[in-house]
Amino acid sequence: MRNIQDTRLELQIISPPKRLDRRRTKRYPVNLQVSLLPSVQGGDWAQEEWQVRAVDISRSGMRLIVPQKIAADTAVEVCFALLNAEQPVRARAEVCYTKPLSDGQWAIGVRFVELARTDAHWLVRLFP
Secondary structure, rough: OOOOOOOOOOOOOOOOOOOOOOOOOEEEEEEEEEEEEEEEEHEEOOOEEEEEEEEEEOOOOOEEOOOOOOOOOEEEEEEEEEOOOOEEEEEEEEEEEEEEEOOOOOOOEEEEEEEEEHHHHHHHHHHO
């Protein structure tokens, strides 16, 4: 039997620790076309609807890739089609965060704040 009492071990971290996910609902990766209507100063809605892409979704929100920065706490309206749903989902949402991407676009996280009961049902059913 070897005595390792005087042996010194050097440990090296080979992968960074995972970030703690504070979300209450699980996010699911998607590639979903979304119509986005941001609000502007004064609470009015913008005149032009943006066609953007959702990259993940949950029953409580989604992450979108948008062409320009939208400030946190901005109200937006999103509209997107879900599998098997008769009508597209329309929801009022609030921008929770914005993050610049390397290609000049922005990633934004939105939280649904106003959603029809049937749309909420579809989200819960598809994204438990």
